[in-house]
Each structure stands twice: as C-alpha cells, then as structure tokens.
Amino acid sequence: MEKEKRISVTDQVVDALRSRILAGEYKPGAKLPPEIALSEAFGVGRSTIREVLRTLQAMGYVELKPSRGAFVAGEDLQARTEKWFAVNEDTLEDFRNLRCMVEPESARLAAGRVTEDDMRLLQDLTERFDALGRQYIETGDRGLTSHLARLDEQFHTHLIRISGNGLLAQLYGQTSPLFQQYSIRSFTLRPEGAGEADREHRAILQAVSSGCGEEAGNAMKKHLASAAEKIDSFIGTK
Numbered sequence: 060m061e062k063e064k065r066i067s068v069t070d071q072v073v074d075a076l077r078s079r080i081l082a083g084e085y086k087p088g089a090k091l092p093p094e095i096a097l098s099e100a101f102g103v104g105r106s107t108i109r110e111v112l113r114t115l116q117a118m119g120y121v122e123l124k125p126s127r128g129a130f131v132a133g134e135d136l137q138a139r140t141e142k143w144f145a146v147n148e149d150t151l152e153d154f155r156n157l158r159c160m161v162e163p164e165s166a167r168l169a170a171g172r173v174t175e176d177d178m179r180l181l182q183d184l185t186e187r188f189d190a191l192g193r194q195y196i197e198t199g200d201r202g203l204t205s206h207l208a209r210l211d212e213q214f215h216t217h218l219i220r221i222s223g224n225g226l227l228a229q230l231y232g233q234t235s236p237l238f239q240q241y242s243i244r245s246f247t248l249r250p251e252g253a254g255e256a257d258r259e260h261r262a263i264l265q266a267v268s269s270g271c272g273e274e275a276g277n278a279m280k281k282h283l284a285s286a287a288e289k290i291d292s293f294i295g296t297k
Contacts (some may be wrong), residue, residue: 071204072101072111073118078119080131091121091129113236114205117143118242140244144293151294154237156286160281161231162215167276168222170267177221178268182215185260192253199250207253208242214260218267218279245289252289259285 076097085091092100097108112129115121119136121129130140144151169177188210195203212235220228246253260283266275 067209068103069107069110069114070205070209072103072107073114074202076111076254077115077118077120077202080115085131087131087133089131090127091131093128100122110236113240117240117247118204119247120201136247138258139206140248141293142292143244144207144250146297147148148294150237151241153288154234154241155283155290157231157234158283158286159228159280161219163276165219165224165227166223166267166279167265167272169218169223170270170272170275172223173221173267173270180217181214181267182296184210184217185257185264188253188260190259192257195246195253195269196250201247204243204246205239207246211242211256212238218263221267241290245293248293249289255285256282 076091079085091097094105094108094112097111098105101108112121112123116123116129116132119140120132122132122139123129126156173181188207191203191207191210194200195207214229215238216228216235219231222228259278263275263278263282266278
C-alpha cells in the first residue's frame with residue numbers, strides 16, 4: 060500500500076505564502092497577487108492556488124472577496140471564524156447528518172476487514188496527528204491547523220475506504236474540502252480540541268484493531284457527538 064504523502068504540495072504552498080504574510084511582505088489589508096501570478100510564482104496550477112487561498116482563509120490569514128480577489132486579513136480572527144460557523148449552519152447540519160449516517164457503519168465494517176497495512180497507516184496518521192496536536196497546543200502556531208485538518212480528514216477517509224464500499228468512499232470524498240475547512244476553524248477556536256480528537260481517534264483505532272464492529276461503531280458515534288457539540292457551541296446554540 061502506498062503511503063499518503065506526508066506534506067502535500069498544497070500544504071507546502073500554504074506554508075510558504077503564510078510565511079511571506081507573517082514576514083510582512085504582504086501587509087494587513089493588502090491585496091494578494093492574482094491567481095495566475097501566484098500560480099507562476101510557486102510553480103503550481105491555479106486549482107492548487109485556489110485551495111491554498113481557501114485554506115489560508117480558514118486559518119484566518121486571508122479574506123476572499125467575490126469579484127475582488129484575496130486580501131491579507133486583519134486581526135478579528137475570532138469574530139470572522141464564529142461568523143463562518145453561523146453563516147454555514149445549514150451546510151454544517153447536512154454535513155453532520157451525512158457523517159452520522161455513514162461513519163459509524165463504516166467503522167463497524169472496517170473492524171471486520173482491516174489489514175495489517177491498514178492498521179500501520181491508521182497508526183501513522185494517529186501518531187502524526189498527536190505530535191502536531193501537542194505542538195499546536197504548546198505553541199499556538201496557527202500554521203499547524205491546516206496540517207492537523209488534513210490528517211484528521213485522512214484518518215476518517217481511510218476508515219471509509221477500509222469498509223470496502225467504493226461508491227461510499229467516492230461520495231464521502233466530495234466532502235473533503237468542507238471537512239478541512241471545518242477542522243481548521245474548529246482547531247483555531249479550540250486548540251484543546253486537537254487533544255480531544257486524538258483521544259477519540261485512538262478509541263476508534265483500538266476498537267477497529269480488536270475486530271469488534273459494534274465497539275468501533277459506538278466509538279465513532281461518540282466522536283461524532285463530540286464534534287456536533289463543538290459546532291453547536293461555535294454557532295451559539297444549545
């Protein structure tokens with residue numbers, strides 16, 4: 060089995076452009092170069108640049124303004140992040156419902172199909188997430204949130220792949236951008252959420268490894284319930 064790339068091209072460009080912003084090359088409120096210029100500067104396609112800008116927006120470094128372009132954000136990160144959760148409340152509710160329908164059953168099936176290679180990959184993702192989560196909690200470096208979000212999404216996506224339903228995996232894959240946008244903003248508002256997610260991932264991993272489908276499904280349900288509580292708290296509902 061081929062391992063996931065440890066650092067994607069997108070994440071490399073995210074880190075590079077973020078470094079330029081932090082270094083003051085682009086001041087707060089300044090407009091970033093157009094997509095085509097950034098594409099040429101970093102040697103990547105425009106679709107990658109669009110993903111980079113969406114990620115930087117989720118991290119709080121960039122504001123995307125329709126028909127105007129990308130601008131370096133100001134300091135009101137908390138307010139802008141909370142607004143994103145409120146504006147996207149209906150979409151997040153759909154996302155939550157989809158996950159609750161798909162992921163517990165996928166975890167149950169995965170427990171009966173998981174291979175040693177699968178376990179090695181899941182363990183690797185878990186250990187990398189744990190290490191980054193600890194670093195983020197200690198340093199508060201928002202640059203780590205995109206890496207955490209990608210590892211988070213990969214963990215869940217791989218469990219669905221293990222379940223053996225290719226169409227389901229393809230359908231779930233379409234939620235990847237939203238998953239990462241949500242995760243980045245969630246970790247931004249609550250750094251301690253990285254530690255909570257790690258503990259929940261490990262409970263799921265242990266259940267899958269033991270081959271107990273019911274236990275794996277229940278562990279996933281608890282994880283999703285925890286995520287739902289966080290979304291509700293961000294939106295301000297009870």
